Amino acid sequence: MLPPLPHQIAGHWVNQRFDRDIRSHYFRGMEFAGPEGDPGWFGPDSAVWHVHSHTPALIFGLQCASYLERLDPSIFWMGMHHSRLIGKDESGHSTGRLDPAGIPVRLGHSVAFFIGTAYGNTDTAERLATTVRAMHHTIKGTRPDGLPYDADEPEWLRWNYATVVWGIATAHEIYHPRPLRGKALDRYYGEFVRVGHALGAEDLPTTKAETLDCLESYLPRLGLTHGNAMATGINLTDPIQGAVDWAIRDTMPSWAAQLVMYKPPNILERTARRTAVWTSLNGLYAAMGSTPEFEEAKARVAGGTTAVHTEPKYVLGTDPARDRQTVEAELV
Template identity: 30%
Template sequence: MNAPVESKNRAAAPKRNSDVAAARSGKARRGIDFLNPAGDAGLSGPGSVSWRVSANPVALGVGGIAAVILELAEPAIRAGVWDHSTFKVDPIRRMENTGLAAMAVTYGPTKAAQLTFDRVTRMHQRVSGLTHEGKPYEAMDPELLTWVHVTAAWGFLNAFIRHVDPGLSRADQDRYYAEGEVVGKSFGAQWVPTSVAEVEAYMREMGPRLYANETIHEFLALVRNATPIGAAGKPVQRLFAAAAIDLLPDWLQKQTGVDISPITRMTLRPALRTLARTARFAQRFADGPPQQACRRMGVSTDCLL
């Protein structure tokens, strides 16, 4: 909702120092204040695996694309996403909106997370229809929401392990999925897996429902060229798209109809690790939602590394 327009003859109210500081450090992220209230840990907080995983843009970029491939391979989600979203006409804005929602529920204070859940739920409540095969669906179907949650969590975590921290312990991987339970259920899922074993079993169970389709390839064609910094960002974006396919196990690549060449696979992993190391180093100097959340909690950004 747009803010009301003030009369030109009305004196503007003086801004508090905290308001000025927040505005200068990125508060204008569509109303989400990651700096306040001080001490509000949100849904996970410092020390969580979620804060570490989501701080690295390589994990988010690669994992997010892999998640969408898996989502579009499910008939009802394919129809809901492709027929009711703006992705086809404005993929950059759609990715930015999705990224902001992920930041809000991971790094935002409690109120910002709840407002995000409420906003996304209202959007989903308006989405229903027929799949491309003619079967009815509703976006608020808890089973569909479980798949959306799991694909995102699986994508982010496994991209983080492959390209950022291959030594992440099994215990921390389990903890990451357990931390995400409140997120999945707050978006409307009635059940979500909370361990690596449960996630792997669930994905195997979902396998027969997934299918290769042209929408997946339309999505990949768009995402390879959708970058907010123009032509300069396309090589990285295309690398992310290839890495997302590479992230999928062979059986899921076959099930969803995507693949990459062996030569591409050999070259992209070292390149992604270099990008991830660079991004990890840059976290100390960035001023995005993760860093602002650290300031809100009065902790070092070391908890993001």
């Protein structure tokens, strides 16, 4: 037997960590293998299946959504008061600092929700939505400036939904090896509305253009809190955190980029940076392979996937001409 190749060793290590830190804790009770023929909320011909099956791009998209969300001071203080991401002192009050133990908890719940609702069976998707909606009912409080916040407020729900669908779709559009674009990407925006409705949101945007309009309409309510400012841009000293932060800020709509004082570098530097992120995300995906949940879902619906799910993935470095076309297309 031949020894494993470097990417196989890396993939094995990453999948072991995913099993240990996320799947074993946050995928409990979720069903992907049965009942036979159940398409779930979306099914194998959906844009949602294609977009969410690339786990590294999905996770990056959720980070982009979270960054944009926190520009709403109310959401920032919801996180300060209620999120496991933020540490608590002995009296239970927020310390304002990230809790290393809380990071995998937040990540695990988010990844499980967006994988489970995408290609879990119908019962799994509905139970996940019910659980998250019930959790939102408990997120109510008052900001330090005296303004109340309520995660059930309809206008907030609509905007919060828009940040999530935008974040996932934007990460997919820029960094997926075979991204959906134009009407095909709008199909994703339209399908994903089902998740927003299940969480109690109404009057949701159904296209990329409508979603961008929805996000910008909230601009009068947005701002840069001290906590957010200290966690982005030149205030980050760790080079890895800085690289991830740059990639996230680089996805922001122009008005959000202005709010965080981000200006894209010249086209050569931006191309090089985006190429590095593209290679990292897709190299990680190539090493990990498809998740067991995605493979079980495909088998559950009798292999009825479309070509968009089954054609070979293009790997950067295979064809120099296509490499240039890929990177140039992302910068349009």
